[in-house]
Amino acid sequence: MKRALSILVLAVVAVSCGIYSFTGTSIQADVNTITIPYVEYKALRVNPSLSNDLTEALQDKFRKLTRLEQVDVDGDLELVCEVTGYDVKATAVTADEQAAQNRLTVTVKVEFTNRKYPEDDVNKSFSAYEDFDATLSLDAVEGTLCETIIDKLVEDIFNATVAQW
Numbered sequence: 001m002k003r004a005l006s007i008l009v010l011a012v013v014a015v016s017c018g019i020y021s022f023t024g025t026s027i028q029a030d031v032n033t034i035t036i037p038y039v040e041y042k043a044l045r046v047n048p049s050l051s052n053d054l055t056e057a058l059q060d061k062f063r064k065l066t067r068l069e070q071v072d073v074d075g076d077l078e079l080v081c082e083v084t085g086y087d088v089k090a091t092a093v094t095a096d097e098q099a100a101q102n103r104l105t106v107t108v109k110v111e112f113t114n115r116k117y118p119e120d121d122v123n124k125s126f127s128a129y130e131d132f133d134a135t136l137s138l139d140a141v142e143g144t145l146c147e148t149i150i151d152k153l154v155e156d157i158f159n160a161t162v163a164q165w
Helices: 002-016 050-065 138-161
Strands: 033-035 077-093 099-114 122-133
Touching: 050 077, 050 138, 077 122, 077 138, 099 138, 122 138
Parallel strands: 033 077
Antiparallel strands: 077 099, 099 122
């Protein structure tokens, strides 16, 4: 009984200090808002829905796993992203030099600004990929591949910014 009570008290103290949460974030107590503008698309190969899907996925992740209020401008935190790469390349070749496996890779440049704690700023690129059978057209698998890639990118971006992993 004493042990359970001790663990409960420790958990309450850890959460109440505002530095750690059970979602794995480490957001200071005085950081209350975040701005996540629309993700710009600057890749040469076009995917018309990727920017919107990525923007929504990022906003959903931060809404569900943080206490931060999302504001249109001047948030304590700002997450600016742009898609800089959207490429398909062969990853496996058959004996007769035909592609057996292709890889879709999406690269996103991220500028994360913490206006209250600039030492937590992040400025880097993230990439994620999915392989698909070369007998299938990109059009046939693009939607499913992009969903999986977006999930990976959002997780990586979230971890690098507010989870600081």
